[in-house]
Amino acid sequence: MLKDILLPRRRMSEQRKGLHTAIVEGVPATIIGNLLGGPLLTAYLLYLGAKSDAIGAALAIPAFANLVQLIIAFYMHRFENRRLYVMLFSLIHRSLWTATGLIPFWVPESYWVVTYIGMFTVSFICAQSAGVLWTSLVADMVPAKVRGRYFGIRNTIHWAIASLCLLIGGQILNRMPEGHGFVVLYVICAAATIWNGIELYRYPNLPLERSIESSKWKMLQKPLRDRTYMLATIFLATFILIQNIAVPFFSYVMLDIVKLNYTWVTVITTIQMIVMMFSYYYWGNLNSKYTTRTLLRWSLPIIGVACLLWSGMEILPAILVLIIVHIVLGIGIGGYNLLAFNFIIGDTPKSERPMYIAVFSALTGITGFAGPLLGGWIYKLAAQSPYWMQSYGVSMATGAVLLVMAFVIGPLVLKDKSEKSTM
Numbered sequence: 001m002l003k004d005i006l007l008p009r010r011r012m013s014e015q016r017k018g019l020h021t022a023i024v025e026g027v028p029a030t031i032i033g034n035l036l037g038g039p040l041l042t043a044y045l046l047y048l049g050a051k052s053d054a055i056g057a058a059l060a061i062p063a064f065a066n067l068v069q070l071i072i073a074f075y076m077h078r079f080e081n082r083r084l085y086v087m088l089f090s091l092i093h094r095s096l097w098t099a100t101g102l103i104p105f106w107v108p109e110s111y112w113v114v115t116y117i118g119m120f121t122v123s124f125i126c127a128q129s130a131g132v133l134w135t136s137l138v139a140d141m142v143p144a145k146v147r148g149r150y151f152g153i154r155n156t157i158h159w160a161i162a163s164l165c166l167l168i169g170g171q172i173l174n175r176m177p178e179g180h181g182f183v184v185l186y187v188i189c190a191a192a193t194i195w196n197g198i199e200l201y202r203y204p205n206l207p208l209e210r211s212i213e214s215s216k217w218k219m220l221q222k223p224l225r226d227r228t229y230m231l232a233t234i235f236l237a238t239f240i241l242i243q244n245i246a247v248p249f250f251s252y253v254m255l256d257i258v259k260l261n262y263t264w265v266t267v268i269t270t271i272q273m274i275v276m277m278f279s280y281y282y283w284g285n286l287n288s289k290y291t292t293r294t295l296l297r298w299s300l301p302i303i304g305v306a307c308l309l310w311s312g313m314e315i316l317p318a319i320l321v322l323i324i325v326h327i328v329l330g331i332g333i334g335g336y337n338l339l340a341f342n343f344i345i346g347d348t349p350k351s352e353r354p355m356y357i358a359v360f361s362a363l364t365g366i367t368g369f370a371g372p373l374l375g376g377w378i379y380k381l382a383a384q385s386p387y388w389m390q391s392y393g394v395s396m397a398t399g400a401v402l403l404v405m406a407f408v409i410g411p412l413v414l415k416d417k418s419e420k421s422t423m
Contacts, residue, residue, distance in 0.1 A: 056376020152284015170266025
């Protein structure tokens with residue numbers, strides 16, 4: 001079946017068409033996300049004159065915008081035409097994000113950063129609104145028996161494209177005058193936004209299975225009373241809080257503290273993406289043999305080790321250490337991204353899935369928002385500290401805390417249901 005999805009025949013069933021569309025639609029979305037996000041987002045903010053605290057605020061916005069998913073879940077019955085609203089919210093998100101490229105031309109320089117943050121906030125509120133609807137639609141579209149492998153292959157394809165985009169984006173910025181380079185990136189993203197809108201229209205509009213609860217409060221109580229689900233969600237949210245103190249700032253540290261050029265930063269981040277590309281495939285295959293919760297337990301310590309490895313800069317060349325860090329991070333983040341997604345669509349009842357997704361997104365959104373803000377504040381304080389603290393001290397301390405959480409708390413709250421029943 002997976003072969004038919006990737007290499008479709010002329011006549012496909014509606015389900016196969018939907019699965020094929022989900023792969024193709026993600027290509028322009030990936031182009032936009034990687035030419036305007038990641039280290040190139042940090043580079044653009046630095047170009048606009050942002051400092052570490054403003055960068056932290058910007059990096060926190062996508063997670064904070066997750067809170068809107070609770071509102072969408074409460075009123076899910078009003079979004080029966082999920083394809084329409086996914087297309088609408090997604091196009092507003094990508095159009096606004098692409099429009100931030102006009103800031104240096106239309107806005108006085110003293111307002112560049114605040115204007116960017118305002119547009120970025122509205123853009124990602126729309127993105128997260130589309131996210132809960134898209135997740136609900138795709139969860140209904142992908143058969144459970146191939147879910148792990150399908151998303152593993154889908155993510156592998158998209159991260160291959162992401163790696164190429166990031167590498168090309170870094171070369172464009174490095175070989176052209178800085179302002180001209182960003183113009184080229186934003187023009188490419190404008191074209192990709194149009195392409196993405198065409199592909200979004202091709203999604204099937206599957207019927208929405210409504211919640212069996214008529215009261216919004218009872219709908220919210222469903223996930224809140226699911227003890228195993230909530231324990232896992234609260235733990236993962238806390239893990240993200242600690243992780244986001246350091247991980248989102250890797251590009252900032254490389255660019256502004258270690259003083260690497262655009263080429264090296266994009267090459268190192270591209271290596272991470274290539275590793276993630278292959279890791280998605282292998283994590284997806286492992287998910288057909290092992291449970292999602294088990295694999296989540298395995299992926300979390302890897303992220304902690306990646307943060308801890310920054311300390312190697314004390315004795316080894318910085319570039320070598322950063323390559324190793326990003327290889328390990330790619331394995332860990334690749335596993336977490338795939339498995340957290342499978343957790344919220346696989347461990348949840350179909351009729352209540354939007355609310356489960358919204359609760360998970362809201363809790364991880366709050367902590368994901370707080371983490372970069374805290375990290376930005378810490379890096380601002382560290383500006384007066386010794387170089388080792390600025391370059392690897394924050395990441396090293398973060399990694400140590402993450403490892404304690406992964407090895408001590410993780411096995412207790414991410415036990416499989418079968419394990420719990422035998423206790």
